[in-house]
Amino acid sequence: MTAALPAPRRPDRYAVGLVCLGNICRSPMADVVLAQRVDEAGLAGWVSVDSCGTGDWHVGQPMDRRAAATLAAEGFDPSRHRARQVDAGWFATHDLLLAMDAANLRDLRALAATAPRGAEALAEGRVLLFRDLDPCGTGDVPDPYYGGDDGFTEVLDMVERTAAVLVDRLHRRLWTTP
Ligand code: 4NP
Numbered sequence: 001m002t003a004a005l006p007a008p009r010r011p012d013r014y015a016v017g018l019v020c021l022g023n024i025c026r027s028p029m030a031d032v033v034l035a036q037r038v039d040e041a042g043l044a045g046w047v048s049v050d051s052c053g054t055g056d057w058h059v060g061q062p063m064d065r066r067a068a069a070t071l072a073a074e075g076f077d078p079s080r081h082r083a084r085q086v087d088a089g090w091f092a093t094h095d096l097l098l099a100m101d102a103a104n105l106r107d108l109r110a111l112a113a114t115a116p117r118g119a120e121a122l123a124e125g126r127v128l129l130f131r132d133l134d135p136c137g138t139g140d141v142p143d144p145y146y147g148g149d150d151g152f153t154e155v156l157d158m159v160e161r162t163a164a165v166l167v168d169r170l171h172r173r174l175w176t177t178p
Contacts, residue, residue, distance in 0.1 A: 023053030
């Protein structure tokens, strides 16, 4: 059973943020795939998608070349991504923050403790694990950074099937939101 989506904070926008460690592999892959699926579903006027890392090492850099190649091989455009680091403002601006692994979730929760609307975001279930929405499993999206190309394919599979669930939920949410 996948997690329920938290309610929109505003009537005109639903902002989804994907969060990993470096913002050059997992969360940008999820960002590009989800944004593409949101667009295809006709939801781009309502749903925004972006991503960030908990660390600052790669800020301003494009996606890891293996992540970019894996996306490009499946017809996605990785070229616009530039890495960013999360800050305390994300808890106020986003309806849903999805952490790629348990360490990212722990770091986000720690940041939320000092952030405006951070406690509210946690209480409202706005900070979840990405795979809480995966129809085929739970837990971490494994970090592919130190591994081989297979790791990136595995991430893309998880991201594609989870993005499909998320878009379906967002679509239903749009039609049930007053
Ligand atoms: P990501 O992967 O969190 O999926 O972007 C990583 C990227 C960089 C590093 C670790 C993980 N790093 O240690 O620089």
